[in-house]
Amino acid sequence: MKTLSRRDFLAASAAAFSAAAVPSLLLPARPARADGHKVITAGRRVIEVKGRAANVFGLTQADGSHGLVMSAGENFHIRLENRIGEPTSIHWHGLTPPWQQDGVAGISQKPIPDGGSHDYDFPVPRPGTFWMHSHVGLQEQRMLAAPLIVRDPEEASADIQEVVVLFHDFTFRDPHEVLAELKAGGHDMQMMQTSPSGHAGHDMSGMSMDDGHMNHGGMSMNGMDMGGTQMGGMAHLQDVQYDALLANDRTLDDPEVFAVEPGGRVRLRLINGAASTNMWIDLGSLSGTLIAVDGMPVEPLEGGRFEFAVAQRLDILLELPWEAAAWPVLAVQEGGRMRTGIVLMSKGATVGRLTEITEEDFPAVGAGLEEKLRAAKPLAERQPTRRHTMMLGEAPGYVWMLDGAVHGVDRPLAVKTGDRFELTFMNHTTMSHPMHLHGHHFQVVAINGRHIAGAMRDTVLIPAGMGMVTIAFDADNFGKWALHCHHLYHMVGGMMTSIVYEA
């Protein structure tokens, strides 16, 4: 039997899909620009995962490009059209727009109905690797996400090849089914010990494991193998079983291959667009220089492996060797072996077969990288004018809380323009949490009470096992802003609040 090429497969699948009467795809083609706005359409598309057609969402322009590339200094002049078949809103993750244009349904705007559109127009002064994604329900799990790259005009003449990769964790299942299972406590819990050096956690030896708050999903930790936990903290890792990890929609048995020059320079713009999977970036035989996280420059840091929490971005500069070769850039799930990636390949080289399973377990993602990062452009030295310690909590039934509140958006933290706000997250739960603040960039200023002049970010991971991270930001963007865990099922499970400026 003749096997279909990837292109044939996708064409056939798309035809079958549209024949099944998806109204979004049957609408006439729209103009590329409407009233001077560039149009981005939230729509449906078909990708191939492990030989099967998968119906997912996407954010595409009229020319078919996924997401957006623009230059710092331009305006974000976008008309977002909703053709996904249900209401949505899209958040511009990492941009700092006026709060009414932040794209969070329930905070900054009403959801856009199917068939409707919403216009955005605001200046984008800063370059960086950002992304856009749904802020409604579980749509992000179905890949309603895309890159949002803001190039620095001053770097336009630099001889550096840009490679953008959006990573994702993929399931064929309906995410609502996944959530229902998590709430019922029927998921496979994957317990994992972390070594004392593996993350900056506290000694858990004094803790009673049958404390109410250590229960999870109705399951007592007493039943778990506790051997050796005195040696370090305990993390409860990815509780959703995924079918695959994807890099730019592809699995590692059919990866995207980027043609590169031997001796050339490459800037990787990596986006962890996973719904709930913290990852490790593994450069294999290469070593890279991390130059920015979450779109904000850091002091250059050399390495071959980098921790990469949900919703974070890594900009890594590579100087390729002078040889004909193929260099995979891999992303591996924490605490597991599933991986994905892309391949950089110079002329004359061939790609060997890459397996989707690593030979070794990768540890939990913690604060190891975070402790080493230093902002290239830190906040000005200043005493905080407000401080708050926020407790990250959990309750049986997959309930996640901030300061004891479930979905506490209407119980906001108060802030006033001009404040220097210092916010400490204390993690009393069994899982780590990538905490994201909208509308601002913050600096990581302490980890487990140890002060550092850490990275400027918009998303920081608070490790499990009493992890404690302090961030600081200048209150310079008036409005009402979401503050939440970016693990999609934690957010939907209640781990969301807001920060509201006093008039």
Ligand SMILES: [Cu+2]
């Ligand atoms: Cu979380």
